[in-house]
């Protein structure tokens with residue numbers, strides 16, 4: 001969050017949706033009809049093995065933006081399917097490059113701290129066997145769409161954008177999920193890019209609540225559940241997606257923030273582990289619900 005409006009790049013006000021195609025091949029739609037119907041809740045006792053490298057509807061999109069023909073139904077639905085297990089966490093250190101994000105009087109820059117936190121979060125997740133993909137590794141500033149495209153190219157992924165606020169009680173952490181998006185009415189099962197998050201809102205809420213719960217155990221004064229906001233970065237992300245916002249850049253001593261990083265990382269890792277058995281994307285190949 002920025003000092004000026006309290007919702008800088010995290011929450012977009014009045015920013016018209018960009019219709020940037022997902023792929024350079026010309027389609028402006030995400031094709032994951034199968035995935036939409038296939039998101040199923042399973043019990044923790046069920047398998048969490050990594051997915052095989054084929055048969056995901058999202059596999060029609062590659063990180064390089066190449067487009068292929070729609071992929072139709074995979075194997076029949078199975079409660080025991082190992083496809084769609086949660087394996088990947090896409091970490092998005094917000095801002096970067098010329099976009100410094102929020103700045104504190106002590107010279108603390110959000111873009112800088114977000115990257116520092118990402119290192120800790122990555123380490124904690126990798127220790128639990130997650131594959132971590134970062135939207136930026138250094139001080140650059142990918143666009144919102146570029147960052148979402150990285151997430152949308154993955155299978156079995158969740159997305160976490162990391163922010164450091166200029167507001168809020170120092171030492172607290174909030175999780176946001178995107179607010180409701182207009183229902184998808186296309187008959188062909190294609191999801192507009194700027195509503196990619198719509199089919200995932202329920203899972204995002206669940207994931208957000210789990211992470212917030214872990215954070216609140218450690219950072220007293222944080223909310224009990226995830227909050228809802230209009231978040232540009234999340235809207236175009238076709239995966240369970242949350243924003244994590246740490247307070248705040250206003251602290252006088254950067255060490256106050258540094259000391260929070262391991263706890264934030266541990267809480268996010270625990271939230272992801274708790275969410276893992278709930279995230280199962282079986283392949284049914286059906287139409288939209």
Ligand SMILES: [Zn+2]
Pocket residue numbers: 001008009010094095101102110163164
């Ligand atoms: Zn921010």
